[in-house]
Amino acid sequence: MNKMTVKNKIGQLKIQQMAFMLVAVFLFFSLVLLFYFKISLGDVGKTARDLEIQKAEGMVEKLASSPELIFEGRPNSIDADKLMVLKSERKFKELWDVNGIIIRKIYPPSFEKEVECKISNYPDCNIIKVFTDKNIAPVKAYVALCRKQSNENGVYDKCELAVLMVDLNEEEEK
Amino acid sequence: MNKKAQEEMVGFALIIVLVAVIGLVLLGIILRTSGGRSQEARQSSELDSFTKSVASYTTECEISGRGFRTVSELTGDCADKGGNCDNEFAFCEVLSSTLKGILNTTYNVANSSNIKYYKAQIVKGSGNSGQDIIQPIINGNTETCNNKFLSDYFVSISSGLASLRLEVCYR
Numbered sequence: 001m002n003k004m005t006v007k008n009k010i011g012q013l014k015i016q017q018m019a020f021m022l023v024a025v026f027l028f029f030s031l032v033l034l035f036y037f038k039i040s041l042g043d044v045g046k047t048a049r050d051l052e053i054q055k056a057e058g059m060v061e062k063l064a065s066s067p068e069l070i071f072e073g074r075p076n077s078i079d080a081d082k083l084m085v086l087k088s089e090r091k092f093k094e095l096w097d098v099n100g101i102i103i104r105k106i107y108p109p110s111f112e113k114e115v116e117c118k119i120s121n122y123p124d125c126n127i128i129k130v131f132t133d134k135n136i137a138p139v140k141a142y143v144a145l146c147r148k149q150s151n152e153n154g155v156y157d158k159c160e161l162a163v164l165m166v167d168l169n170e171e172e173e174k
Numbered sequence: 175m176n177k178k179a180q181e182e183m184v185g186f187a188l189i190i191v192l193v194a195v196i197g198l199v200l201l202g203i204i205l206r207t208s209g210g211r212s213q214e215a216r217q218s219s220e221l222d223s224f225t226k227s228v229a230s231y232t233t234e235c236e237i238s239g240r241g242f243r244t245v246s247e248l249t250g251d252c253a254d255k256g257g258n259c260d261n262e263f264a265f266c267e268v269l270s271s272t273l274k275g276i277l278n279t280t281y282n283v284a285n286s287s288n289i290k291y292y293k294a295q296i297v298k299g300s301g302n303s304g305q306d307i308i309q310p311i312i313n314g315n316t317e318t319c320n321n322k323f324l325s326d327y328f329v330s331i332s333s334g335l336a337s338l339r340l341e342v343c344y345r
Binding site for chain 1: 182
Protein backbone atom coordinates (compact mmCIF):
# COMPACT_ATOMS: atom_id res chain seq x y z
CA MET A 1 0.00 0.00 0.00
CA ASN A 2 2.82 2.37 1.00
CA LYS A 3 4.81 1.45 -2.11
CA MET A 4 1.79 2.31 -4.30
CA THR A 5 1.37 5.74 -2.63
CA VAL A 6 5.07 6.56 -3.12
CA LYS A 7 4.95 5.47 -6.81
CA ASN A 8 1.81 7.57 -7.34
CA LYS A 9 3.46 10.58 -5.77
CA ILE A 10 6.57 10.19 -7.93
CA GLY A 11 4.36 9.84 -10.98
CA GLN A 12 2.39 12.96 -10.09
CA LEU A 13 5.59 14.88 -9.56
CA LYS A 14 6.93 13.80 -12.94
CA ILE A 15 3.67 14.75 -14.66
CA GLN A 16 3.77 18.11 -12.88
CA GLN A 17 7.39 18.62 -13.93
CA MET A 18 6.55 17.79 -17.53
CA ALA A 19 3.55 20.14 -17.49
CA PHE A 20 5.73 22.97 -16.16
CA MET A 21 8.32 22.25 -18.82
CA LEU A 22 5.71 22.22 -21.58
CA VAL A 23 4.22 25.52 -20.38
CA ALA A 24 7.67 27.09 -20.12
CA VAL A 25 8.72 25.85 -23.57
CA PHE A 26 5.44 27.07 -25.06
CA LEU A 27 5.78 30.47 -23.41
CA PHE A 28 9.42 30.77 -24.51
CA PHE A 29 8.67 30.02 -28.15
CA SER A 30 5.61 32.30 -28.16
CA LEU A 31 7.75 35.12 -26.82
CA VAL A 32 10.46 34.44 -29.41
CA LEU A 33 7.88 34.41 -32.20
CA LEU A 34 6.23 37.60 -30.94
CA PHE A 35 9.60 39.29 -30.75
CA TYR A 36 10.56 38.10 -34.22
CA PHE A 37 7.32 39.33 -35.82
CA LYS A 38 7.48 42.68 -34.06
CA ILE A 39 11.01 43.30 -35.27
CA SER A 40 10.51 41.96 -38.77
CA LEU A 41 7.35 44.03 -39.26
CA GLY A 42 9.07 47.13 -37.86
CA ASP A 43 11.94 46.47 -40.24
CA VAL A 44 9.58 46.25 -43.21
CA GLY A 45 8.25 49.72 -42.36
CA LYS A 46 11.77 51.07 -41.98
CA THR A 47 12.91 49.44 -45.23
CA ALA A 48 9.93 50.99 -47.01
CA ARG A 49 10.84 54.43 -45.66
CA ASP A 50 14.50 53.93 -46.62
CA LEU A 51 13.50 52.88 -50.14
CA GLU A 52 11.27 55.94 -50.45
CA ILE A 53 14.15 58.18 -49.42
CA GLN A 54 16.54 56.40 -51.80
CA LYS A 55 14.02 56.86 -54.61
CA ALA A 56 13.77 60.56 -53.83
CA GLU A 57 17.59 60.84 -53.71
CA GLY A 58 17.81 59.16 -57.11
CA MET A 59 15.13 61.48 -58.42
CA VAL A 60 16.97 64.57 -57.16
CA GLU A 61 20.14 63.45 -59.01
CA LYS A 62 18.11 62.54 -62.10
CA LEU A 63 16.42 65.95 -62.16
CA ALA A 64 19.70 67.82 -61.69
CA SER A 65 21.08 66.14 -64.80
CA SER A 66 17.93 65.86 -66.93
CA PRO A 67 18.14 67.54 -70.35
CA GLU A 68 14.95 69.50 -69.61
CA LEU A 69 16.56 71.25 -66.64
CA ILE A 70 20.35 71.15 -66.96
CA PHE A 71 22.09 74.46 -67.60
CA GLU A 72 24.40 74.29 -70.65
CA GLY A 73 25.62 70.79 -69.74
CA ARG A 74 27.20 71.92 -66.47
CA PRO A 75 27.19 69.23 -63.79
CA ASN A 76 24.62 69.74 -61.03
CA SER A 77 23.37 73.00 -62.52
CA ILE A 78 19.71 73.74 -63.10
CA ASP A 79 18.45 76.27 -65.59
CA ALA A 80 16.12 78.58 -63.65
CA ASP A 81 14.70 80.11 -66.84
CA LYS A 82 13.67 76.68 -68.15
CA LEU A 83 12.23 75.77 -64.77
CA MET A 84 10.06 78.89 -64.75
CA VAL A 85 8.68 77.93 -68.17
CA LEU A 86 8.10 74.29 -67.17
CA LYS A 87 6.34 75.35 -63.95
CA SER A 88 2.99 75.42 -65.67
CA GLU A 89 3.51 72.34 -67.87
CA ARG A 90 1.61 69.64 -65.97
CA LYS A 91 2.77 66.88 -68.33
CA PHE A 92 6.24 67.05 -66.79
CA LYS A 93 4.73 66.02 -63.47
CA GLU A 94 3.91 62.63 -65.00
CA LEU A 95 7.18 62.45 -66.90
CA TRP A 96 9.27 62.94 -63.77
CA ASP A 97 6.79 61.03 -61.58
CA VAL A 98 6.89 63.57 -58.76
CA ASN A 99 4.33 65.39 -56.66
CA GLY A 100 6.37 68.53 -56.59
CA ILE A 101 9.79 70.12 -56.95
CA ILE A 102 11.03 72.85 -54.64
CA ILE A 103 14.17 74.88 -55.25
CA ARG A 104 15.30 77.28 -52.57
CA LYS A 105 18.15 79.74 -53.15
CA ILE A 106 20.53 79.77 -50.20
CA TYR A 107 23.50 81.85 -51.35
CA PRO A 108 23.89 84.74 -51.84
CA PRO A 109 21.22 85.52 -49.20
CA SER A 110 18.71 87.76 -50.94
CA PHE A 111 15.53 88.27 -48.92
CA GLU A 112 14.76 88.01 -45.23
CA LYS A 113 11.42 86.44 -46.06
CA GLU A 114 10.41 83.74 -48.49
CA VAL A 115 9.46 85.18 -51.87
CA GLU A 116 7.98 82.69 -54.28
CA CYS A 117 9.08 83.01 -57.89
CA LYS A 118 6.35 83.95 -60.34
CA ILE A 119 6.65 85.23 -63.88
CA SER A 120 5.84 88.73 -62.54
CA ASN A 121 8.71 88.89 -59.96
CA TYR A 122 11.34 86.54 -61.45
CA PRO A 123 14.33 86.60 -60.79
CA ASP A 124 13.79 88.76 -57.66
CA CYS A 125 12.63 85.84 -55.54
CA ASN A 126 14.15 82.98 -53.58
CA ILE A 127 11.93 79.90 -53.89
CA ILE A 128 10.62 78.15 -56.98
CA LYS A 129 7.75 75.76 -56.39
CA VAL A 130 6.83 73.45 -59.23
CA PHE A 131 3.51 71.50 -59.05
CA THR A 132 3.33 72.01 -55.28
CA ASP A 133 2.58 74.55 -52.56
CA LYS A 134 4.87 72.94 -50.01
CA ASN A 135 7.94 74.77 -48.76
CA ILE A 136 10.01 71.77 -47.79
CA ALA A 137 10.54 68.07 -48.59
CA PRO A 138 12.62 65.50 -46.70
CA VAL A 139 15.26 64.72 -49.33
CA LYS A 140 17.52 67.46 -50.57
CA ALA A 141 20.58 67.99 -52.73
CA TYR A 142 22.58 71.09 -53.48
CA VAL A 143 22.47 72.49 -57.00
CA ALA A 144 23.71 75.55 -58.83
CA LEU A 145 20.67 77.53 -59.98
CA CYS A 146 21.73 79.30 -63.14
CA ARG A 147 20.22 81.88 -65.48
CA LYS A 148 21.28 84.35 -68.15
CA GLN A 149 21.87 87.85 -66.80
CA SER A 150 23.03 90.99 -68.52
CA ASN A 151 24.98 94.09 -67.56
CA GLU A 152 26.72 96.90 -69.48
CA ASN A 153 29.35 94.41 -70.71
CA GLY A 154 26.81 92.02 -72.18
CA VAL A 155 25.13 88.75 -71.26
CA TYR A 156 26.72 86.39 -68.76
CA ASP A 157 25.83 83.23 -66.82
CA LYS A 158 24.79 83.78 -63.22
CA CYS A 159 24.79 80.68 -60.99
CA GLU A 160 23.68 80.79 -57.37
CA LEU A 161 23.72 78.09 -54.72
CA ALA A 162 20.35 76.43 -54.10
CA VAL A 163 18.78 73.39 -52.51
CA LEU A 164 16.69 71.08 -54.66
CA MET A 165 13.94 69.13 -52.87
CA VAL A 166 11.63 66.56 -54.37
CA ASP A 167 8.24 65.62 -52.98
CA LEU A 168 7.46 61.99 -53.76
CA ASN A 169 4.61 61.57 -51.31
CA GLU A 170 2.51 59.10 -53.35
CA GLU A 171 0.00 58.35 -50.57
CA GLU A 172 -1.49 61.83 -50.74
CA GLU A 173 -2.18 61.40 -54.44
CA LYS A 174 -4.23 58.27 -53.86
CA MET B 175 13.67 14.13 -6.07
CA ASN B 176 12.02 17.52 -5.51
CA LYS B 177 15.41 19.21 -5.35
CA LYS B 178 16.49 17.68 -8.65
CA ALA B 179 13.33 18.92 -10.40
CA GLN B 180 13.81 22.39 -8.96
CA GLU B 181 17.44 22.44 -10.13
CA GLU B 182 16.34 21.45 -13.62
CA MET B 183 13.73 24.20 -13.72
CA VAL B 184 16.21 26.84 -12.55
CA GLY B 185 18.70 25.64 -15.17
CA PHE B 186 16.05 25.86 -17.86
CA ALA B 187 15.03 29.37 -16.78
CA LEU B 188 18.67 30.44 -16.82
CA ILE B 189 19.11 29.12 -20.36
CA ILE B 190 16.00 31.03 -21.49
CA VAL B 191 17.26 34.26 -19.95
CA LEU B 192 20.72 33.77 -21.48
CA VAL B 193 19.34 33.08 -24.97
CA ALA B 194 17.00 36.07 -24.72
CA VAL B 195 19.82 38.41 -23.66
CA ILE B 196 22.13 37.21 -26.48
CA GLY B 197 19.26 37.60 -28.98
CA LEU B 198 18.51 41.14 -27.84
CA VAL B 199 22.16 42.20 -28.06
CA LEU B 200 22.51 40.74 -31.56
CA LEU B 201 19.30 42.40 -32.75
CA GLY B 202 20.38 45.73 -31.28
CA ILE B 203 23.68 45.53 -33.15
CA ILE B 204 22.02 44.56 -36.46
CA LEU B 205 19.42 47.31 -36.24
CA ARG B 206 21.96 49.97 -35.30
CA THR B 207 24.33 49.18 -38.19
CA SER B 208 21.59 49.02 -40.84
CA GLY B 209 20.08 52.35 -39.70
CA GLY B 210 23.42 54.16 -39.70
CA ARG B 211 24.38 53.14 -43.19
CA SER B 212 21.52 54.88 -45.00
CA GLN B 213 22.08 58.10 -43.01
CA GLU B 214 25.80 58.02 -43.92
CA ALA B 215 25.02 57.54 -47.59
CA ARG B 216 22.67 60.52 -47.52
CA GLN B 217 25.17 62.85 -45.83
CA SER B 218 27.90 61.76 -48.22
CA SER B 219 25.76 62.34 -51.32
CA GLU B 220 24.66 65.75 -49.96
CA LEU B 221 28.28 66.79 -49.50
CA ASP B 222 29.18 65.67 -53.03
CA SER B 223 26.32 67.68 -54.52
CA PHE B 224 27.44 70.67 -52.43
CA THR B 225 31.04 70.70 -53.73
CA LYS B 226 29.86 70.23 -57.32
CA SER B 227 27.41 73.12 -57.00
CA VAL B 228 29.93 75.40 -55.31
CA ALA B 229 32.30 74.83 -58.24
CA SER B 230 29.65 76.23 -60.60
CA TYR B 231 28.80 79.23 -58.39
CA THR B 232 29.30 82.60 -60.09
CA THR B 233 31.55 84.88 -58.05
CA GLU B 234 31.65 88.69 -57.97
CA CYS B 235 34.92 88.63 -59.91
CA GLU B 236 34.49 89.99 -63.41
CA ILE B 237 37.27 90.05 -65.95
CA SER B 238 36.64 92.22 -68.98
CA GLY B 239 36.02 90.14 -72.03
CA ARG B 240 35.70 86.94 -70.01
CA GLY B 241 32.71 87.78 -67.82
CA PHE B 242 32.04 86.80 -64.23
CA ARG B 243 34.16 83.87 -63.07
CA THR B 244 32.80 80.74 -61.44
CA VAL B 245 34.53 79.24 -58.40
CA SER B 246 36.20 76.57 -60.56
CA GLU B 247 37.38 79.15 -63.13
CA LEU B 248 38.62 81.43 -60.35
CA THR B 249 40.50 78.48 -58.84
CA GLY B 250 42.41 78.18 -62.11
CA ASP B 251 43.01 81.95 -62.28
CA CYS B 252 44.27 82.03 -58.68
CA ALA B 253 46.46 78.91 -58.98
CA ASP B 254 47.97 79.61 -62.38
CA LYS B 255 48.99 83.21 -62.48
CA GLY B 256 47.32 85.32 -59.83
CA GLY B 257 46.09 88.81 -60.65
CA ASN B 258 43.09 91.01 -60.04
CA CYS B 259 39.46 91.15 -61.01
CA ASP B 260 38.04 94.30 -62.63
CA ASN B 261 37.04 95.57 -59.16
CA GLU B 262 40.74 95.44 -58.11
CA PHE B 263 40.29 92.56 -55.68
CA ALA B 264 42.79 89.73 -56.12
CA PHE B 265 41.51 86.43 -57.61
CA CYS B 266 42.56 84.44 -54.54
CA GLU B 267 41.01 86.97 -52.17
CA VAL B 268 37.62 86.79 -53.94
CA LEU B 269 37.85 83.00 -54.06
CA SER B 270 38.51 82.77 -50.35
CA SER B 271 35.81 85.26 -49.33
CA THR B 272 33.22 83.58 -51.58
CA LEU B 273 33.92 80.17 -50.08
CA LYS B 274 33.81 81.60 -46.56
CA GLY B 275 30.42 83.21 -47.25
CA ILE B 276 28.92 80.06 -48.78
CA LEU B 277 30.18 77.78 -46.00
CA ASN B 278 29.12 80.14 -43.26
CA THR B 279 25.59 80.33 -44.64
CA THR B 280 25.21 76.62 -45.37
CA TYR B 281 26.94 74.89 -42.46
CA ASN B 282 26.03 76.20 -39.05
CA VAL B 283 28.73 75.22 -36.55
CA ALA B 284 27.33 75.55 -33.04
CA ASN B 285 26.78 73.41 -29.97
CA SER B 286 23.11 73.09 -30.89
CA SER B 287 23.73 72.07 -34.53
CA ASN B 288 24.67 68.60 -35.78
CA ILE B 289 27.86 69.92 -37.37
CA LYS B 290 30.99 69.89 -35.24
CA TYR B 291 33.36 71.48 -37.72
CA TYR B 292 34.10 72.00 -41.39
CA LYS B 293 37.35 72.48 -43.22
CA ALA B 294 37.60 73.63 -46.83
CA GLN B 295 40.78 73.59 -48.86
CA ILE B 296 41.74 74.30 -52.42
CA VAL B 297 44.76 72.21 -53.20
CA LYS B 298 47.03 72.20 -56.24
CA GLY B 299 47.88 68.65 -57.28
CA SER B 300 46.21 65.50 -56.03
CA GLY B 301 46.56 63.38 -52.91
CA ASN B 302 47.60 64.54 -49.47
CA SER B 303 50.85 66.13 -50.68
CA GLY B 304 49.05 68.94 -52.54
CA GLN B 305 49.90 72.58 -51.99
CA ASP B 306 47.24 74.93 -50.62
CA ILE B 307 46.20 77.62 -53.12
CA ILE B 308 44.34 79.62 -50.48
CA GLN B 309 44.48 79.53 -46.68
CA PRO B 310 42.30 76.58 -45.48
CA ILE B 311 38.90 77.74 -44.19
CA ILE B 312 38.18 76.13 -40.84
CA ASN B 313 35.25 76.61 -38.50
CA GLY B 314 34.89 74.61 -35.26
CA ASN B 315 37.16 72.35 -33.26
CA THR B 316 38.94 69.90 -35.61
CA GLU B 317 40.67 67.86 -32.90
CA THR B 318 38.55 64.71 -32.84
CA CYS B 319 35.78 63.42 -35.05
CA ASN B 320 34.00 60.06 -35.23
CA ASN B 321 31.63 60.95 -38.05
CA LYS B 322 33.71 62.65 -40.72
CA PHE B 323 32.78 63.05 -44.39
CA LEU B 324 35.07 64.15 -47.20
CA SER B 325 34.34 65.33 -50.69
CA ASP B 326 36.73 66.28 -53.48
CA TYR B 327 35.89 68.12 -56.67
CA PHE B 328 38.66 68.29 -59.24
CA VAL B 329 39.21 71.33 -61.40
CA SER B 330 41.46 71.37 -64.43
CA ILE B 331 44.06 74.15 -64.30
CA SER B 332 46.90 74.88 -66.70
CA SER B 333 49.50 73.29 -64.41
CA GLY B 334 47.45 70.11 -63.91
CA LEU B 335 44.69 69.55 -61.41
CA ALA B 336 43.39 71.43 -58.41
CA SER B 337 40.97 70.01 -55.90
CA LEU B 338 38.19 71.71 -53.97
CA ARG B 339 38.22 69.61 -50.81
CA LEU B 340 35.59 69.80 -48.11
CA GLU B 341 35.66 67.93 -44.82
CA VAL B 342 32.58 68.06 -42.59
CA CYS B 343 32.29 66.46 -39.17
CA TYR B 344 28.79 65.59 -37.97
CA ARG B 345 27.99 64.98 -34.31
